[in-house]
Amino acid sequence: MIEVKHLTKRYGDKQAVNDISFKVEKGEILGFLGPNGAGKSTTMNMLTGYISSTSGQILINGTDILEEPIKAKASIGYLPEIPPLYVDMTVDGYLGFVYDLKKCKLPRKAHLNDVCALCQLSNVRNRLIRNLSKGYKQRVGLAQALINNPPVLILDEPTVGLDPNQIIEIRTLIKKLGKSHTVILSSHILPEIQAVCDRIIIINKGVVAADGTADEIAKNITNEHKMTLRIEGDTHTAADKDKIVSAIRKIDGVKYVRADMEREKGIYDYDVEAEEKVDIRRALNQMCRENNWNILMLQLSDLTLEDIFLRITSSDIQVPRSDESSAPVIDLNVNEKGELVATEKQNGGQE
Numbered sequence: 613m614i615e616v617k618h619l620t621k622r623y624g625d626k627q628a629v630n631d632i633s634f635k636v637e638k639g640e641i642l643g644f645l646g647p648n649g650a651g652k653s654t655t656m657n658m659l660t661g662y663i664s665s666t667s668g669q670i671l672i673n674g675t676d677i678l679e680e681p682i683k684a685k686a687s688i689g690y691l692p693e694i695p696p697l698y699v700d701m702t703v704d705g706y707l708g709f710v711y712d713l714k715k716c717k718l719p720r721k722a723h724l725n726d727v728c729a730l731c732q733l734s735n736v737r738n739r740l741i742r743n744l745s746k747g748y749k750q751r752v753g754l755a756q757a758l759i760n761n762p763p764v765l766i767l768d769e770p771t772v773g774l775d776p777n778q779i780i781e782i783r784t785l786i787k788k789l790g791k792s793h794t795v796i797l798s799s800h801i802l803p804e805i806q807a808v809c810d811r812i813i814i815i816n817k818g819v820v821a822a823d824g825t826a827d828e829i830a831k832n833i834t835n836e837h838k839m840t841l842r843i844e845g846d847t848h849t850a851a852d853k854d855k856i857v858s859a860i861r862k863i864d865g866v867k868y869v870r871a872d873m874e875r876e877k878g879i880y881d882y883d884v885e886a887e888e889k890v891d892i893r894r895a896l897n898q899m900c901r902e903n904n905w906n907i908l909m910l911q912l913s914d915l916t917l918e919d920i921f922l923r924i925t926s927s928d929i930q931v932p933r934s935d936e937s938s939a940p941v942i943d944l945n946v947n948e949k950g951e952l953v954a955t956e957k958q959n960g961g962q963e
């Protein structure tokens with residue numbers, strides 16, 4: 613359906629996209645995940661023929677976007693990062709305008725009705741776009757992309773700036789559209805990609821850092837057998853710490869143990885790492901019972917997509933999928949909203 617080969621874009625000497633290749637099959641929902649500045653919008657602008665590439669090739673349904681732009685573009689509905697809305701038009705006026713612009717041949721009234729119903733715009737069709745909420749404006753942006761029923765939808769950060777309810781609405785709509793369309797969607801919000809996409813391409817500094825399902829990506833990164841425990845000792849003083857640490861250290865399979873912060877009065881957390889494929893939870897429990905200590909919390913540090921993302925994007929080079937080396941120190945963080953906050957380490961790299 614979509615084939616991208618060695619796509620590169622330079623702005624002057626700035627390499628925004630560097631030799632990206634991937635394929636998207638019919639009916640897939642593909643997520644482009646990457647921090648700001650990764651090259652997502654640049655890639656999408658090239659995919660849609662909005663800007664040209666410096667080198668490389670894009671085939672939409674076998675048609676080269678630069679050689680036969682009109683034919684290729686007819687297959688694509690595009691919602692750019694900033695939706696191209698004319699805010700002084702009514703929803704109906706604007707969608708009618710887009711209908712004409714796209715030289716749509718579908719029965720006008722019925723098609724506009726369908727698109728408005730799908731995007732839940734039927735009750736605001738006579739309103740000026742200017743007066744709509746952000747969520748509604750975004751739905752008008754989606755509706756515009758859907759006119760002429762293109763089989764491919766390209767959506768650049770479609771939920772940016774929306775409130776949580778609006779985000780859920782748009783996500784649900786995208787999922788629904790994914791049943792009948794090939795969708796490429798970009799986001800720097802990890803749970804979003806997880807919630808909506810079948811497949812994920814992680815893009816960082818203009819290169820593909822990983823390509824696969826979330827599970828596949830997870831499988832290819834070694835899983836550490838790490839956990840955090842909160843254990844209540846018998847004296848509720850710092851003296852418990854040393855006793856507990858040495859008792860944990862004696863358990864078979866424990867590779868590493870360290871007392872962490874005091875989390876409740878006189879009660880500490882302990883970071884524990886076991887040998888690979890060794891489950892020490894029962895032994896830990898047993899040991900605590902014998903000492904009259906209580907486990908108040910046990911949290912396995914499973915790799916989430918966030919961890920995967922941080923590991924992959926923290927590396928300057930493209931990480932082979934089977935890379936098992938430990939990741940360098942990173943300054944990328946995910947805030948409580950699940951957005952990626954990238955503060956890159958100054959290690960001599962440009963930018």
Ligand code: ADP
Pocket residue numbers: 623626627628646647648649650651652653654655
């Ligand atoms: P993303 O959408 O992932 O946030 P972009 O594709 O917008 O990233 O940008 C990728 C890189 O290219 C950024 O470093 C950005 O500053 C740069 N860039 C984007 N557009 C231009 C432009 N028109 N001229 C120069 N540099 C640009």
Ligand code: MG
Pocket residue numbers: 652653654693768769
């Ligand atoms: Mg962007």
